[in-house]
Amino acid sequence: MKTQHTSDTREHYSRHFEGADRTNVDFEQLENIDTNYHFEPQVLSDYIAFSIVYIVRFLTRYIFSGRFVHHGVFLEACASIPGLVGGVLHYIFGASSPEEEKRIAALLEESENERTHLMLWAEVIKPSILETILIFFATVVYFVLYCASYLVSRNFCHRVVGYMEEEAVWYYTDFLQAIDRGVPEVLDIQVPKLAINYYKLNADATLRQVVLCVRGDEAHHRNSNHTLSGCILK
Ligand SMILES: [Fe+2]
Ligand SMILES: [Fe+2]
Secondary structure, three states: OOOOOHHHHHHHHHHHOOOOOOOOOOHHHHHOOOOOOOOOOOOHHHHHHHHHHHHHHHHHHHHOOOOHHHHHHHHHHOOHHHHHHHHHHHHHHOOOOHHHHHHHHHHHHHHHHHHHHHHHHHHHHOOOHHHHHHHHHHHHHHHHHHHHHHHHOHHHHHHHHHHHHHHHHHHHHHHHHHHHHOOHHHHOOOOOHHHHHHOOOOOOOOHHHHHHHHHHHHHHHHHHHHHHHHHHOO
């Protein structure tokens, strides 16, 4: 699959803005996004990036086995950091050009989008004080590590995020399949009201429709980050 440019991502995110027309959410399109896309590692840094994500994937799937929303909160807890850090560092160090302006906006929008994913799943599980503290420390540690890494190699960081987004797409696909099979772990999960407002869904929207919308976002993050790593940031 050909990866898409960040301008496509901006068009996608524009659907989330206040006042955006979301009366025609194309669920058929969201059902048929390319969930199997995988960027084949080409250089040593790609292999390192993929290995890091593969280890995280193995551990989180083992730890959160079947606990879909808790797994989602973990994935989303740190997911808004890359866009935030990338946007700010491009703002500080980037050249003043229309292309750079688009890049900064797309990265900050990605961050806002990921933050919303965290908030909507947090609405469902209502994290305990201990879980909130763990999320706080995980976010701080990831923020510092990602900042330092981004100053060293933007290409590597966007490749890592691209692979993390591949994992996010696969995770939400598993979530959808669990809903379709009616497994006990997903039967009582409420539909987050924040998701209905954010995606401008009907009041009687289903959990499946919410997960489809979130997975669509993750596919755009995947494409834009692999594109940023491979095509733009030389
Ligand atoms: Fe997300
Ligand atoms: Fe994402």
